[in-house]
Structures are given as C-alpha cells and as structure tokens.
Amino acid sequence: MASIAERVHQIIEKELGVNPEQITPTASFIEDLGADSLDTVELVMAFEEEFGMEISDEDAEKLTNVQAVVEYLKAATSES
Amino acid sequence: MDRRVVITGIGLVSPVGIGREATWQSLLAGRSGIGRITAFDTEGYPSRLGAEVLDFDPGDVLDAKERKKTDRYAQFALVAAEEAMAQAGLLAAPPDGERMGVIIGSGIGGMLTFEEEHRALVERGPRRVSPFFIPKMIGDIAAGLVSMRYGLRGPNFGVVSACATGAHALADAALQIRAGRADLMLAGGAEATISPMALAGFGNMKALSTRNDDPGQACRPFDAERDGFVMGEGAGVLVLEDYDHAKARGATVIAELLGAGLTADAHHITAPDPEGRGAIAAMRRALLEGGVAPEAIGYVNAHGTSTPYNDKVETAALKVAFGAHARRLRISSTKSMTGHLLGAAGGLEAGITALVLERGEIPPTVNYAHPDRDCDLDYTPNRAVKQAVELAISTSLGFGGHNVVLLLGRAPGAR
Numbered sequence: 175m176a177s178i179a180e181r182v183h184q185i186i187e188k189e190l191g192v193n194p195e196q197i198t199p200t201a202s203f204i205e206d207l208g209a210d211s212l213d214t215v216e217l218v219m220a221f222e223e224e225f226g227m228e229i230s231d232e233d234a235e236k237l238t239n240v241q242a243v244v245e246y247l248k249a250a251t252s253e254s
Numbered sequence: 255m256d257r258r259v260v261i262t263g264i265g266l267v268s269p270v271g272i273g274r275e276a277t278w279q280s281l282l283a284g285r286s287g288i289g290r291i292t293a294f295d296t297e298g299y300p301s302r303l304g305a306e307v308l309d310f311d312p313g314d315v316l317d318a319k320e321r322k323k324t325d326r327y328a329q330f331a332l333v334a335a336e337e338a339m340a341q342a343g344l345l346a347a348p349p350d351g352e353r354m355g356v357i358i359g360s361g362i363g364g365m366l367t368f369e370e371e372h373r374a375l376v377e378r379g380p381r382r383v384s385p386f387f388i389p390k391m392i393g394d395i396a397a398g399l400v401s402m403r404y405g406l407r408g409p410n411f412g413v414v415s416a417c418a419t420g421a422h423a424l425a426d427a428a429l430q431i432r433a434g435r436a437d438l439m440l441a442g443g444a445e446a447t448i449s450p451m452a453l454a455g456f457g458n459m460k461a462l463s464t465r466n467d468d469p470g471q472a473c474r475p476f477d478a479e480r481d482g483f484v485m486g487e488g489a490g491v492l493v494l495e496d497y498d499h500a501k502a503r504g505a506t507v508i509a510e511l512l513g514a515g516l517t518a519d520a521h522h523i524t525a526p527d528p529e530g531r532g533a534i535a536a537m538r539r540a541l542l543e544g545g546v547a548p549e550a551i552g553y554v555n556a557h558g559t560s561t562p563y564n565d566k567v568e569t570a571a572l573k574v575a576f577g578a579h580a581r582r583l584r585i586s587s588t589k590s591m592t593g594h595l596l597g598a599a600g601g602l603e604a605g606i607t608a609l610v611l612e613r614g615e616i617p618p619t620v621n622y623a624h625p626d627r628d629c630d631l632d633y634t635p636n637r638a639v640k641q642a643v644e645l646a647i648s649t650s651l652g653f654g655g656h657n658v659v660l661l662l663g664r665a666p667g668a669r
Contacts, residue, residue, distance in 0.1 A: 191319025215385040228381070 199241040263342030263493030264605040265334035269305035281617035301462035305486035305593025325364035330489035331396035331444035342493040354438040355408025359419035361597030363393030365447040408436040416652030420600025425514035437499040442601025444489035474621035475558035475587035476629040483559040486593030490601030507665040509608035513543030519655030530571030536657040537575035544661040553646035558587025586634040600650040614642040
C-alpha cells in the first residue's frame with residue numbers, strides 16, 4: 175500500500191492537473207498550484223473519499239499546502 | 255442608417271463531423287450520423303437511437319483539468335467557438351474585447367453532469383456533490399466560458415427555447431449588433447443530452463423513432479413512414495459581425511443575416527398548432543424584416559424533425575407563406591443525417607444554410623422513399639444538388655410553441 179504522502183500526491187496531481195515536480199511540501203494549493211476556492215473544496219472531498227473520513231470545514235480551512243494535508247491525515251489515520 | 259449583420263465565421267461540432275468542413279462533406283455525401291446509442295446501455299428503452307459525436311476530443315481547447323470542470327455541452331460550444339473565431343481571423347488578430355459578446359444557448363444544459371452528480375447524492379450523500387456541479391450544469395455557462403477564453407466583455411448570456419434555442423441566440427445576437435452594443439458576437443447553441451433521463455423522457459412522450467433495428471433508416475423527414483425524431487448532440491456557433499466592421503478589417507464574409515421572424519404558437523406544450531399559424535407568421539416576419547419577397551427565396555433548411563406532426567404542419571405552413579412559389583423551393587431537412595440537435599439545431603442549421611449560400615450546393619433529405627400526400631413539396635430527396643442560391647431561410651420550431659425563422663442571403667456584393 176502506498177504511503178499517505180504518495181496517495182496525497184496522486185490525488186493532487188489528478189485533481190489540480192499539475193506535474194509531480196510541482197508538488198513540494200510547502201506548495202500552497204491556491205498560490206502555487208493554481209487552485210481556486212472551488213478546486214480546494216473538491217480536493218478535500220477527494221481526500222475524504224480516499225481516506226474514508228470526514229474533514230470538518232474548520233479543519234479543511236487549515237489545509238492550505240501539501241505538508242499540512244499529509245501531517246493532518248497521518249495524525250487522523252493513526253488515531254483510528 | 256441600419257447596421258447590416260454578416261456571418262464571418264462558422265464552427266460546427268456534429269454527429270456527421272467534428273468541424274465545419276467535415277460536417278459539410280458528410281452532408282453533401284448523404285452520410286448519416288445516426289446509430290444505436292453507445293454512451294450507455296439502452297436495454298429497456300423504447301427508442302435506442304441517437305446521433306452521437308463519436309470520438310470527441312476537445313484537444314488543445316481544454317486541458318485535462320478544465321475538462322473535468324466542463325460539461326460535454328460546454329465542451330462542444332468551446333470547440334465550435336474556436337473554429338468560428340479561427341475562420342473569422344479573430345485568433346490571428348484578436349478583436350477589441352469590449353465590442354464583442356457571446357450568446358450561446360442550450361435547450362437543457364448540463365444534463366449529463368446533473369445525472370452524474372444526482373447519483374453521487376443518492377448513493378453517497380450530500381457531501382459528495384461536487385462544488386463544480388452548479389457551474390457545470392447551468393445552461394448559460396457555455397457563454398461565460400467562451401467569453402473567458404477570448405476576453406470578450408460585450409453582452410453575454412444564454413437563451414433557452416428548446417429546439418429553437420440556437421436560432422433565437424443568433425436572432426438576439428444580431429439585435430445586439432444592430433443596437434450598437436457590439437460589433438461582433440459569437441452566437442449559437444450547444445447540446446449534449448444523450449443521457450438515460452433524456453432518452454427515457456423523450457421516449458415516453460412518443461416523440462422518438464423506435465426503428466431500433468434499422469438506425470440508418472430511422473430519421474426520414476417528410477417520408478410517409480416517418481415515426482419520430484432521433485436525438486443528436488453537438489454545437490453550432492457563428493461569428494456575427496457588423497458589415498462595415500467586417501469590411502474595414504478585410505474579413506471574408508460568408509453570408510448575411512438579413513432578418514428573423516420570432517413568434518409563438520400559443521397552442522400546446524409540445525404539439526405544433528395544426529394550422530401552423532405561428533410558423534407561417536414567423537416566415538412572413540422574417541421576409542418582412544429582410545425586405546424580401548417570398549418568390550426570392552431559393553432554399554429552405556426545414557425544421558424537418560421526422561415526426562408525423564411537424565413535417566405535415568411545416569409543409570402546410572410553407573404552402574401558405576409562399577403560395578405557388580412553395581413548389582419551386584428546394585427544401586431539405588439536414589436532421590435526416592445529423593439527427594435533432596435540440597438546442598444546438600438552430601445554430602448548426604444556420605451554419606449549414608450559410609454554407610449553402612456560399613457554395614451553391616444543397617444537402618439532401620436522406621431516406622426519402624415513400625411520398626406522403628400531406629408532404630408533397632421538393633425536399634431535395636437523397637442526393638445533394640448543385641444550385642446557386644441567393645436567399646434562404648432556416649426554420650426552428652420548439653416545444654412550447656417557440657418559432658424562429660432566420661433569413662439569410664449571399665454575402666453583400668455576391669448577390
């Protein structure tokens with residue numbers, strides 16, 4: 175099974191149509207990866223689908239870059 | 255002094271060809287785009303036929319990310335708009351965005367998106383409906399997307415009038431130019447509604463041909479054995495332009511949009527007025543607006559859906575509006591090959607009519623084999639005809655009793 179980071183990267187690549195090299199830990203979805211506000215909502219939905227969980231709006235707001243997502247999901251999945 | 259409106263670009267995506275020339279060559283050759291629907295399993299549906307745009311690839315017009323966010327109907331509109339812009343020379347020399355607008359309509363809009371997202375809602379709950387659902391599905395988004403692509407800031411909206419949509423879009427776009435609100439307009443219609451819901455709905459209305467075992471013969475406008483229309487998909491988008499503006503920039507003029515007749519049947523939600531009074535009035539108003547006598551018309555691109563009612567009523571209307579001259583008209587229903595593109599039909603068929611005027615060749619009504627007593631005019635049966643045409647009309651009659659007749663003429667100077 176691919177690591178959390180690998181799965182997150184794949185989702186970002188598919189949803190935002192960006193190249194793998196662009197997906198660095200500090201890459202911001204909106205500022206660096208060309209996402210708008212609707213894209214980020216759909217991105218969070220894709221993470222929810224993939225990891226079988228619900229992400230609250232409050233938490234989703236903090237997921238602004240790649241690293242934030244990976245760390246959030248690591249913490250969330252290790253708790254289950 | 256009244257502004258004259260000309261056509262300087264035509265973009266077509268149709269079941270008989272992706273692109274204007276591919277479509278035109280297929281029509282002249284009598285090639286049909288009608289077959290058994292392949293997009294989904296049609297087992298159990300009364301009609302299993304459709305005219306699909308097979309192997310559609312938006313290519314460079316939309317990248318992978320944009321495609322995900324764009325319903326098929328809008329993708330068709332964007333590809334057609336690009337071809338029209340290219341032909342008009344507006345990609346090589348972009349226009350003043352403030353002086354160009356977009357009116358692209360759709361009869362139903364993003365039905366495919368609607369069905370997909372509805373499934374997500376029902377199967378996985380409200381939190382799984384895409385945030386892009388609304389902007390993908392609404393019937394005006396094609397006009398918005400086209401304006402975004404070319405930076406067009408003039409009048410911008412969609413129109414909705416069922417099978418008359420594309421024609422209404424063109425009539426309205428011409429108005430914007432005549433009013434001086436724009437010098438250029440992209441206008442037409444786009445439709446992509448070959449979907450389970452639409453097929454079931456139209457099928458249960460008994461509006462569709464059920465000749466499932468012989469798809470190539472199913473759409474037979476004006477023929478005595480016609481039994482309903484076949485759903486098509488695609489887009490027809492034209493560049494309309496103020497004639498002086500076109501001359502000043504050296505644009506090639508394909509044809510002129512001389513007038514439009516807009517009426518309502520005020521009769522029934524789907525059936526046409528049996529006496530065709532709305533259609534007759536629309537024909538007369540179009541001729542009046544263009545200052546043209548009925549006897550001057552050479553070609554009619556009929557609505558010709560292949561339903562028992564439409565073809566009979568439309569024939570009767572032509573006889574009243576044109577009198578004895580009706581027998582000298584060359585009429586054809588290109589729906590016999592393309593199927594019924596619904597909201598896109600008016601755009602596609604205006605484009606085809608403009609090509610008839612430009613090229614002096616008339617596409618046939620195919621599958622014409624059994625004369626019908628009520629349909630006894632010249633429908634250009636089965637074979638294309640070479641004939642110079644000066645003036646032509648295109649008729650579009652929509653569910654709800656919406657009628658539009660567009661009057662087109664050869665390019666000024668060529669007439």
